[in-house]
Amino acid sequence: MWFYSFLVFMTTLACYIFIYHEVNTILNFHTWTSGLSPHATQMPSVTIIDGSRIRVLFLLSVGLFAIFLMSIVWLRATMRQINRPIQAIQHAIDRLAQGKLNETVMIERGDEFGQIGSGLNELAANLQELLLYVWKQTGQSMTLLDQMKHKLDLPDQNGSSPAEQREKMEQLVKSIESLREMAKAYVFYDVCLDGDKAIAIEQPGSKSTISSPPV
Numbered sequence: 001m002w003f004y005s006f007l008v009f010m011t012t013l014a015c016y017i018f019i020y021h022e023v024n025t026i027l028n029f030h031t032w033t034s035g036l037s038p039h040a041t042q043m044p045s046v047t048i049i050d051g052s053r054i055r056v057l058f059l060l061s062v063g064l065f066a067i068f069l070m071s072i073v074w075l076r077a078t079m080r081q082i083n084r085p086i087q088a089i090q091h092a093i094d095r096l097a098q099g100k101l102n103e104t105v106m107i108e109r110g111d112e113f114g115q116i117g118s119g120l121n122e123l124a125a126n127l128q129e130l131l132l133y134v135w136k137q138t139g140q141s142m143t144l145l146d147q148m149k150h151k152l153d154l155p156d157q158n159g160s161s162p163a164e165q166r167e168k169m170e171q172l173v174k175s176i177e178s179l180r181e182m183a184k185a186y187v188f189y190d191v192c193l194d195g196d197k198a199i200a201i202e203q204p205g206s207k208s209t210i211s212s213p214p215v
Contacts, residue, residue: 085107085113085116085117088117089113089117091103092104092105092117096120099186099187101124101127101128101188101189102187102188103124104124104189124189131182131183131186132188132191132198134179134180134183135179135180135198138180138183139180141176142180145169145173145176
């Protein structure tokens with residue numbers, strides 16, 4: 001922000017010096033040509049030109065100062081319009097990293113920020129769908145494992161003892177339970193995992209809306 005302000009200030013100052021130099025050169029030339037005229041009175045001409053120079057200097061100062069202030073206001077407004085969607089996107093990324101899939105970012109703009117916001121929302125939706133699929137499939141696997149427990153007392157075709165089979169099944173059960181706990185650790189947009197059930201939420205998610213700047 002300060003860099004752009006400094007750039008605007010230096011540009012304004014350069015324009016001021018250039019314009020004042022050109023006006024001063026023209027007035028000096030007019031003074032010199034008036035002094036060469038035999039019918040002209042030199043003192044009144046010099047007084048008028050000095051007054052004109054002061055007025056030009058004042059008008060230039062006021063005009064360029066107004067331009068400088070307007071540039072500062074425009075820069076601040078532009079930076080605000082850029083910072084707001086960036087902060088919203090950063091917040092959404094932080095929430096995704098924390099496993100919070102219940103927030104969406106609605107950046108109502110047609111530029112790159114709007115596309116990034118839509119991409120983040122789509123990413124969260126796809127991640128939720130994948131996690132719910134994992135949770136569903138692991139639930140079915142747990143049911144199948146429960147049905148297979150009565151077969152543990154019989155040795156399998158490879159000659160494994162019931163104790164070895166039970167140990168392998170316990171390891172498999174722990175792995176499946178870890179996957180289910182991982183899925184349940186996420187906060188979903190429109191469902192809530194309660195035990196072995198997925199319950200729909202009446203008021204899904206929360207939205208953070210960033211509107212487009214007024215034209």
